[in-house]
Amino acid sequence: MKKSYFVIPLSFVFHIISLNLILFLSVPKVYNHGYSIIYYNLSWLLITYSIDFYPTARREGFGTNLRNFINLFVLFGLVYFTSFTFLSDRTYPLGYLVLVYALICLMLTLFRIVFYWARNLYRSNGLSKGVRVVVIGRDKNLKKLRRIFDTGSYGYRYMGYFDNTKSGSPTYIGTIQDSFSYIFENNVEEVYCMASRLSKSEIQELMRIADNSLKKIKIVPDNKELFSRAMSIELYGEVPVLNLRASPLELEYANVVKRIFDIVFSSLVIVFLLSWLTPLVWILMKIDSKGPLFFKQKRHGVNRNTFLCYKFRSMTKNEDSDTQMATKGDMRITKLGRILRKTSIDELPQFFNVLQGNMSVVGPRPHMQLHTEQFEKSVDKYLVRHFLKPGITGLAQIKGYRGEIVENSDIVNRVRYDIFYMEKWSLQLDLRIIYYTVVNAIRGEERAY
Template identity: 85%
Template sequence: MKKSYFVIPLSFIFHIITINVILYLLTPETYRSGFSIIYYNLTWLIVTYAIDFYPTARREGFTTNVRNFFMLFLIYGLVFFTSFTFLSDHRYKPAYLTLVYLLICLMLTLFRLLFYWARNLYRTKGLSKEVRAVVIGRDKNLKKLRRIFDTGNYGYKYMGYFDNTKSDSPTYLGKIQDSYAYIFENNVEEVYCMASRLSKGEIQELMRIADNSLKKIKIVPDNKELFSRAMSIELYGEVPVLNLRASPLELEYANVVKRVFDIIFSSLVILFVLSWLTPLVWVLMKLDSKGPLFFKQSRHGVNRNTFDCYKFRSMTKSDTSDTKMASKNDMRITKLGRILRKTSIDELPQFINVLKGEMSVVGPRPHMQLHTEQFEKSVDKYLVRHFLKPGITGLAQIKGYRGEILEQSDIVNRVRYDIFYMEKWSIQLDISIIYYTVANAIRGEERAY
């Protein structure tokens, strides 16, 4: 919304009103202090400004801004709960305050969703002023760029393209030299240049024209077919560097959020589940078979570093425990072990690994050292999964690729899902994976043996 100067102020005002109304209705004691009112409103302004929560880019959407949402809710949540701890005389129950804050987050999220829906509808109906755009040069990125322009969600009017290779396409406007006059005659506002099809001189000439005529020029780099869905361009001083394997977890705040989540979740499991389950399993195991309570195995983790992975022992002692995966009707598995493996209870001691920082609740499953050495030679991109901490569960596991590797496609698809998880990580994705992991364990899985 190029000329919508009031969008950000109105959004800010609506957010402030929402916060104040909810707090006034649900925590009225808050409004007995003028300092508290200033505190809530001023901190909202500071936090949103610090993380650039109100974007103005035409390409911004709800999904592109989701990270900022979680960053905002995390930081402002600390502000919110701190106020009741140190600034308020009235003591509300933590559970009640949590519900109040969740209501604030829900209302702000709903408003944001409604805002982007209304904006996209406004644009697709042709009610907003469209930005007239042309493309200079034709390569494989032209079709992708056209699809974006034609959606109508971004408010662009695609005029056509110029290229020195003639074409019968109705959107072909002429040779590159013809574009200079066309840009002025048709009031073109943005010019997209395919670097792969233009010479240095042609790009410099287009830059000169744009800089002297209030036209925006944008360069689409020569991708050499190397770009991926996870790429990003980073600036090292004035040098642009293409990162082909970018991940949300490369951001410091994302690592902090994931680690805090891991610590809280693993602590709760250890305190409320393992504390009573461990002695119970120990008693049953003593009645079932000889051997230790825990099975400890060296596995590869983040950056291919090794660590000792803990499990409840589910097999009898054997020489193949570090080389052979469990298979269907495996004679090594004990009677109790079959129950533990079927319900995934045998994996629960790995929450100790999570608390120690060696694993995460969600991530690629760690493999035996021997299998890592085997798969890194036979499976393309296998080692990419080692950029992350291994997890107790993962995206591949809930998609059916857990347990024994029966065919090459099993490990290939497992790696594919692990890489997708790395590239698309979010806290919602982690929670979703945990939910389906628990649901699958309750229902029972065919490959849980």
């Protein structure tokens, strides 16, 4: 039996012992209750099993498992704090309970960091023999696979590749026909086949060999070089379908989480900030210039649907508001408007859009209709950003691509960051974007005018 088989059981045992020890020493009045040991341990078992917390994939790392960490902390946090309601006659101070739970989270995080560090050190220093792999067929995916295999921390031992086109490469072993005997003679454990370079009969023969010899065979599909960061293969029954634009927000639970966050966050801003700020802005605006408090403009949202976007009015009434973006030194901007725009206060009424469901707190910034019609023809992949609800702030904005579009690279990079956000969305990323948005607003931004 391989030593790696013991990794998950040992990790689980370490976590259980550490968890029980911290609870026993820190909150004995609750832990010593008759049912608490069963409650905590059974909850841990069910939560870690349901979210598949303990990784089994060879390419699993601390970063790739980060979402599970957050899920575990949230779910077990609910279990932990609930216990003090049902299992204790005496109440610990809330601050103390939070510190104890922070200690549990810190313990888990430190153990996982040390675990991955030790595993990578073990593999990269040659202490592990590594999984012996070969590739059958050479196409553009070969170099990308080799970069993974040659990363010592993954624990692969790349033997070479087979292809019917002979090559002078030092890793070229022979023809595809030669691979059949080589796999057995050299105890190859995993075989990666390039579907673009193999015939149906060759793939079937390799599958037959693998099925009858305990060899793992993996097929790299021929996707006609249609690569993207978010590409994934989905099964429709037994039919594999290549999804080139997969996003975490396609999952129902992710949309629910994001919507709940939007409702809670926007409600807090409206109650605790806009409730007193709006009357103040209205008074200052009446002193500064004539016109309404709010500026409303039709903009394109999710699926290119039109909605009314709200802002505090920052310009004098003009006929170009729906066709021309604000520029540096724009004479249309009022004195109060310059302050509102510099601090991004003019955007705050969009929290009403968020509450209505037209926008999200974080997402691609919505553009006026004229600009959407212009950019969808001139900027590659521009409409991809409309798969998501537009946001009050976004990844592109904290990266410096907000406001006026001076050069073509401004809109190109804005679209690039918007697509990246769509493909890599997480609640943690949303919180990070919100944090840097606030920091940038306090510091002041060069392009905020």
